[in-house]
Amino acid sequence: MPTTTWNRHHVLSLSDFTTAEYDTVLQTAASFQEVLSRRTKKVPTLQGQVVANLFFESSTRTRSSFEIAAKRLSADTLNFAAATSSMTKGETILDTAKTYLAMGTDIMVIRHREAGVPNAIAAEMDRLSVRVSVLNAGDGQHEHPSQALLDLFTICTLIDPANPRLQLLKGKKIAIVGDILHSRVARSNIWSLIASGAQVHLAAPPTLLPKLFAEYFSEETGDSSQDLFTISSSLPLPHSPLPLIPNPQLFLHWQLEPALQDADFVMTLRLQKERMTAHLLPSLREYHQLFGITRAKLQLCKPNVKVLHPGPVNRGVEISSDLMDDPEFSLIQSQVTSGVAVRMALLYLLGSGKA
Numbered sequence: 001m002p003t004t005t006w007n008r009h010h011v012l013s014l015s016d017f018t019t020a021e022y023d024t025v026l027q028t029a030a031s032f033q034e035v036l037s038r039r040t041k042k043v044p045t046l047q048g049q050v051v052a053n054l055f056f057e058s059s060t061r062t063r064s065s066f067e068i069a070a071k072r073l074s075a076d077t078l079n080f081a082a083a084t085s086s087m088t089k090g091e092t093i094l095d096t097a098k099t100y101l102a103m104g105t106d107i108m109v110i111r112h113r114e115a116g117v118p119n120a121i122a123a124e125m126d127r128l129s130v131r132v133s134v135l136n137a138g139d140g141q142h143e144h145p146s147q148a149l150l151d152l153f154t155i156c157t158l159i160d161p162a163n164p165r166l167q168l169l170k171g172k173k174i175a176i177v178g179d180i181l182h183s184r185v186a187r188s189n190i191w192s193l194i195a196s197g198a199q200v201h202l203a204a205p206p207t208l209l210p211k212l213f214a215e216y217f218s219e220e221t222g223d224s225s226q227d228l229f230t231i232s233s234s235l236p237l238p239h240s241p242l243p244l245i246p247n248p249q250l251f252l253h254w255q256l257e258p259a260l261q262d263a264d265f266v267m268t269l270r271l272q273k274e275r276m277t278a279h280l281l282p283s284l285r286e287y288h289q290l291f292g293i294t295r296a297k298l299q300l301c302k303p304n305v306k307v308l309h310p311g312p313v314n315r316g317v318e319i320s321s322d323l324m325d326d327p328e329f330s331l332i333q334s335q336v337t338s339g340v341a342v343r344m345a346l347l348y349l350l351g352s353g354k355a
């Protein structure tokens with residue numbers, strides 16, 4: 001394992017991650033990737049520790065990925081699903097967390113539809129002075145740090161498999177396309193990509209951009225033909241507003257093409273229909289025509305462009321079905337594979353000090 005120091009007790013957001021921390025995660029994940037390629041894919045690192053997956057919101061890949069990651073590290077795992085828990089009898093979130101604490105949980109992996117729930121549980125664990133680490137597995141529209149770290153790992157190992165590091169993305173053009181308004185994945189990715197020195201281009205229809213951005217468009221320009229801006233204010237989020245702006249690495253487009261032009265990587269986002277409280281799009285067909293990623297549209301990008309998507313995918317909406325399955329362009333399956341190594345790295349870094 002890499003010997004770099006790691007002092008973080010919880011992973012709630014990437015807003016204050018340092019370059020050294022990113023590199024520690026990337027290098028630790030690389031060594032676990034190697035473990036996962038062996039015949040015996042298990043190490044005894046977290047033997048005797050308990051990892052509880054507290055998912056108050058649905059999930060397929062994140063929950064399974066944390067579970068297999070914990071098992072590969074020989075931890076004992078507890079899986080909680082809100083729908084079949086005592087929450088249906090009125091138990092609160094904090095009381096649920098304390099129940100798992102009383103069973104000897106060392107690491108709580110938490111997903112909730114409300115922003116800030118993992119922070120609140122972490123604060124309660126700290127107040128109780130217990131050595132329990134909290135890992136945010138996605139909170140509302142706020143952050144999804146392990147997803148952004150696995151995206152980073154997927155891209156960095158593609159560039160340099162032997163030595164993935166943050167610096168590899170310096171100067172690369174990365175487009176993030178789609179439902180940015182509702183996306184915790186986008187918010188975490190923006191932090192890591194800005195930290196890497198990449199040029200980050202956000203592209204979405206104005207209704208799927210945070211309100212502040214949309215206002216900026218109309219106030220500053222009044223001209224929809226001029227579509228490239230450096231953002232001049234921050235997102236109104238409770239825990240981690242976006243990097244302070246003007247930020248020369250962050251660009252905003254309400255058309256797809258300027259974001260794709262010469263891009264090295266394209267990150268597509270799912271249309272989060274379950275979070276849409278109003279009609280934000282005329283139709284899915286029109287959305288696909290204007291913002292859906294297809295092989296033809298990728299012609300605008302660098303020849304070796306690769307496409308990412310955190311999943312689950314609305315096939316034929318944010319990305320065409322054939323492109324999604326095309327191994328020449330799509331990194332979607334390798335994101336899922338990377339997820340296990342990256343989550344092993346995070347659990348190891350949070351848990352190894354506790355043995």
Ligand code: NCD
Nearest residue numbers: 061062138144270310311312
């Ligand atoms: C994302 C999530 O839940 O935030 N998915 C995931 O964790 N793999 C993105 C999404 O739901 O669209």
